Amino acid sequence: MSTLRFLIARLSSAVPTLLCIVTITFFLIRFAPGGPFDQEQALPADVAANLNAAYGLDRPIVDQYLRYLHGLLHGDFGPSFRYRDFTVTELIDQGLPVSFTLGGIALLIAVIAGVGVGTLAAVGRGGMADRTVLGLAVLGVAVPSFVLLPALGLLFGVELHWLPVAGWNPGRVDDMVLPVVTLALPPLAYIARLQRGSMSEALQSPYVRTAFAKGLPLRTVVLRHALRPALIPVVSYLAPAGAMVMTGSLVVETIAGLPGIGRYLVQGALNRDYTLVLGMVIVYSTLLIALGLVADLLIAALDPRVSLEA
Amino acid sequence: MRAAAHPAEGPIATGLWRGAWRHLRASRAAWTAVAILAALLLLALAGPLLNPNHYDAIDWSCVAMPPGLRHAHWWGTDGLGRDLFVRTCQGLRISLAIGVIATSVSLAVGIVYGATAGFAGGRVDHLMMRVIEILSGLPLIFFVIVLTVVFGRSVELLFFAIGAIGWLTTARIVRGQAMVVRGREFIEAARVAGAGPVSIVLRHVVPNVIGPVIAYGTLTVPQIVLFESFLSFLGLGVQEPHASLGTLISAGAAEMQSAPWMLLIPGSMLALLLIAFHLLGDALRDALELDER
Numbered sequence: 290m291s292t293l294r295f296l297i298a299r300l301s302s303a304v305p306t307l308l309c310i311v312t313i314t315f316f317l318i319r320f321a322p323g324g325p326f327d328q329e330q331a332l333p334a335d336v337a338a339n340l341n342a343a344y345g346l347d348r349p350i351v352d353q354y355l356r357y358l359h360g361l362l363h364g365d366f367g368p369s370f371r372y373r374d375f376t377v378t379e380l381i382d383q384g385l386p387v388s389f390t391l392g393g394i395a396l397l398i399a400v401i402a403g404v405g406v407g408t409l410a411a412v413g414r415g416g417m418a419d420r421t422v423l424g425l426a427v428l429g430v431a432v433p434s435f436v437l438l439p440a441l442g443l444l445f446g447v448e449l450h451w452l453p454v455a456g457w458n459p460g461r462v463d464d465m466v467l468p469v470v471t472l473a474l475p476p477l478a479y480i481a482r483l484q485r486g487s488m489s490e491a492l493q494s495p496y497v498r499t500a501f502a503k504g505l506p507l508r509t510v511v512l513r514h515a516l517r518p519a520l521i522p523v524v525s526y527l528a529p530a531g532a533m534v535m536t537g538s539l540v541v542e543t544i545a546g547l548p549g550i551g552r553y554l555v556q557g558a559l560n561r562d563y564t565l566v567l568g569m570v571i572v573y574s575t576l577l578i579a580l581g582l583v584a585d586l587l588i589a590a591l592d593p594r595v596s597l598e599a
Numbered sequence: 600m601r602a603a604a605h606p607a608e609g610p611i612a613t614g615l616w617r618g619a620w621r622h623l624r625a626s627r628a629a630w631t632a633v634a635i636l637a638a639l640l641l642l643a644l645a646g647p648l649l650n651p652n653h654y655d656a657i658d659w660s661c662v663a664m665p666p667g668l669r670h671a672h673w674w675g676t677d678g679l680g681r682d683l684f685v686r687t688c689q690g691l692r693i694s695l696a697i698g699v700i701a702t703s704v705s706l707a708v709g710i711v712y713g714a715t716a717g718f719a720g721g722r723v724d725h726l727m728m729r730v731i732e733i734l735s736g737l738p739l740i741f742f743v744i745v746l747t748v749v750f751g752r753s754v755e756l757l758f759f760a761i762g763a764i765g766w767l768t769t770a771r772i773v774r775g776q777a778m779v780v781r782g783r784e785f786i787e788a789a790r791v792a793g794a795g796p797v798s799i800v801l802r803h804v805v806p807n808v809i810g811p812v813i814a815y816g817t818l819t820v821p822q823i824v825l826f827e828s829f830l831s832f833l834g835l836g837v838q839e840p841h842a843s844l845g846t847l848i849s850a851g852a853a854e855m856q857s858a859p860w861m862l863l864i865p866g867s868m869l870a871l872l873l874i875a876f877h878l879l880g881d882a883l884r885d886a887l888e889l890d891e892r
Contacts, residue, residue, distance in 0.1 A: 305853050306733065321749035429879050431870040433825055435845075439852040441860055447856055507742065541833060544852065552717045554741060555833050561795035566745060573741055 290528045292586070299585070303578050307571065311361070315354055318563055325561045327372035328555060344370065357567070366571070367564035371557075377568040381550060385572065387457070387551030391465060392534045395472035399530060403477045407484025409413050411492060411519075412511060422481045429478020436535045440473040455546040468545045469520040470535045476530035480523050489520045517591055518570065524591065528577055529586040535573055617808070622886035630881035633876035639868070641884025643695055646688030660752070664858050674864050688866050690842040694872070697757060697843070698824035699785050704762030705823075709769025713728070714804045735767050738825075747835045757836060761823050772815055776808035779811075798850070810887045818880035821873040828869060844869045 323499030326332060326340050341347045347354065360367055366377035379401065406425065409418035431439075445467065446454035457464050491497060492515050500510045557565035623629050626668045666683075667675045674684040716727035727754050748755055780786065781804070789799050824844075830836035831845025832852075839846070852864030 309733075310868070314742070317742075318745060318749055427877070430821065431874040432866075433828060433869070433873075434860070435829065435852065436848055436866040436869065439855045440866065443855050443862070532740065536829070539744075540829065543833075554744060555748065557686055558745045561749075570741055572744070575795055 292589075293591075295586075296582075299582055303582075304407075308577065310570060310574050311567065312354075312569055313367055315357065315563075316350075317508075317557070318561070319353075319411070321561065323561050325563060327561070334373070338481060344368065357564075361571075365434070366568040367563055369564040371560045371565070377564045380553065380565065381572060384541055384548060384550035387547055388551055389550060391468055391472060391499040391541075391547070391549065392531075392538055394465070394538075395469045396476065398469065398473040399476040399480055399534075399590050400475075400523065400527075403480025404484050404520065406477075406518065406521075407481040408488050408511065408519070410481070411487040411488035412507070419485070422485050425474075426482050427477045429475045432474075434471050434475065435540045435544065436543055437474060438467060438585055441467050441471065442545075448567060455544065459544075464547075466475045466543045468547060471541050472534050476533050479529065479533075480526060482517065483522045483526055484519065488515060488519040494518075502597050521588055521591055524584050524587045527587075528581040531580040532577055536540065619883075619886040626886070629886075632878035632882065635871055636879065639691060639872055639875070640695070643688055643691040649683050649729045658683040660738055664823060665858070666785075666864070674860070675772035683861065686842045686847060687844075689869055690847045690865060691845045691868060691872070693837055693841065693843040694827060694845070694869070695825045696763070698820040698876075699766065701758045701761040701823045701827075702816055704820045705819065706760055706769050706812060708762065710773050710808070710812060711800075712766065713770035713773030713775075714777045714800050714808065717774035718781055718800050718804050720778070720781065724774070724802045726747060731767055731770055740764065740891050744833070744835065745828070747830060754839050757762030757827065757830070758877060761826055765819055765823060769812060769815060769819070772809045772811050776811055780804055780807045814880060814883040817876060817883055821876035821880075824869070824872060824876075844872075 324346075325344075326337060331337075332340070339349070345353055348356075357367060364378070366381065369375045369377050370379060372380060406418055406422055410416075410422040413419060442454040445452045452463055452466050458470075488511075494515075497510060497515050500514045506511075511592075538549060538551040540551075541547070541555060542549045550572065551566055554560070554569040554573075557569060653685075674682075674687060679776055692713060712727065716724045719727075743764060746760050747756060786799060786803055789803050791815035792804070827836055827843060828845030828848065829844045832849040834849070837843040837846055848869065851860075851865060853860075855862045
């Protein structure tokens with residue numbers, strides 16, 4: 290299958306998947322107890338009725354669902370129920386660049402550093418890099434982001450005064466260091482371990498022995514011959530790593546007080562802000578599906594035996 | 600027929616188990632992990648008995664007191680003067696219970712699903728695997744978050760929701776193993792002897808795939824403990840006055856400048872718990888000679 294046809298097939302199969310996600314989430318949250326206008330004191334009946342009418346909540350639910358889908362087709366995520374005067378699209382537009390920048394940098398660091406350290410570890414088994422991978426792996430599984438970030442803040446912010454503990458000023462790199470490190474560490478640890486395993490395996494394969502027998506230096510063998518197949522497990526791990534970064538961002542953005550979209554999912558669900566939750570789920574799902582697609586394309590590019598199949 | 604089935608099954612099974620046991624006994628990491636887990640379990644179960652304080656008792660005379668052995672609050676107190684030693688023990692207990700129970704739920708579902716798919720083969724297998732593929736492509740974690748927020752925060756729901764996302768990988772592993780087992784003579788023998796598909800799956804397929812499942816299960820527990828802590832940290836898990844490690848960490852993170860021990864003590868307990876389960880799981884995987892991914 291050609292790459293273009295693969296892309297078309299995959300993108301068209303993403304549509305029913307997304308529709309499925311939207312449908313389940315829509316009815317799940319709509320059938321939940323409570324509503325977006327619940328407060329300590331019940332609203333007067335006529336006010337509540339007016340609000341419901343204004344947001345279209347008084348219509349039959351299937352009708353609301355169809356209207357929501359209709360809006361989605363036109364790129365309209367609907368109004369937020371809690372952030373008055375904001376549409377969900379506006380909220381996403383404001384927050385997504387921040388989250389995307391942080392998450393993207395974190396994922397990039399995780400992949401590059403993970404592959405680097407993992408490769409070094411596989412080449413020098415038992416050496417410094419190997420022990421680093423082991424240490425990282427332990428740290429990565431044992432210290433969750435919601436412990437790591439406050440601990441790092443305690444050390445570098447409160448004690449050493451090197452970096453701000455929290456806060457966000459657009460464009461200031463200082464503010465991004467701790468959140469990015471926190472987001473990157475878990476996937477980095479996992480990728481380093483994957484890469485160490487797959488690189489060790491690649492280094493033992495016959496064609497690598499041949500390359501050594503030809504008299505090629507270690508560096509060339511590793512970079513030219515062993516790296517390519519060794520990268521495949523890492524690439525297939527891209528989407529789960531992305532999911533890891535996204536879940537991490539829910540916590541990290543809250544702790545560090547970053548104006549991303551991380552806080553909206555939980556807050557939206559707590560407030561029964563129907564459209565906001567749906568919008569968040571759609572954004573995250575789309576990002577994950579896109580990452581999976583990129584991973585498949587990369588694997589096909591790395592491994593000539595793989596033919597693209599939707 | 601039964602008798603004929605046994606020789607084929609016997610030596611392989613005992614060989615694998617005995618070899619694994621020998622391997623495991625020689626593994627220092629495994630023993631360290633077991634020791635840590637035993638200590639944590641003891642702390643979780645017996646800890647509160649050793650200390651006069653109650654997890655829920657508020658002591659206004661010693662609010663946010665640092666750890667020390669001079670007073671009755673060995674690990675200090677939190678912002679309400681509640682004893683952190685007892686609360687951490689209780690948190691450990693709840694985190695462990697959720698980890699173990701939710702893992703059992705997800706393993707049970709995964710084993711039955713995977714064994715059925717792998718054993719049935721053909722179109723049924725294709726369909727069942729397709730379902731798994733679709734599900735694992737979905738951001739299930741976000742679903743669970745929405746679910747727990749929306750439908751109150753009961754512990755039962757937590758088990759169900761966490762278990763629901765954990766079974767996919769188990770099902771995959773079991774299916775792979777079941778497909779290997781399926782072609783073996785003793786299954787054929789059982790079928791010739793008149794065993795129905797259900798009893799074949801339960802009595803012959805499941806026992807043969809149990810090893811990898813134990814290894815994987817040991818690695819699932821820390822993931823679930825972590826996930827529960829994550830939910831609790833977001834305020835969606837265990838509710839006050841009860842504590843899990845996640846809620847304690849959440850409270851500690853808010854006070855870390857003035858009372859760092861409130862973060863560091865439950866944080867390090869969680870870290871120990873996670874490390875120990877991972878070490879044990881890795882050792883089991885090595886012992887059973889399973890591939891890393």
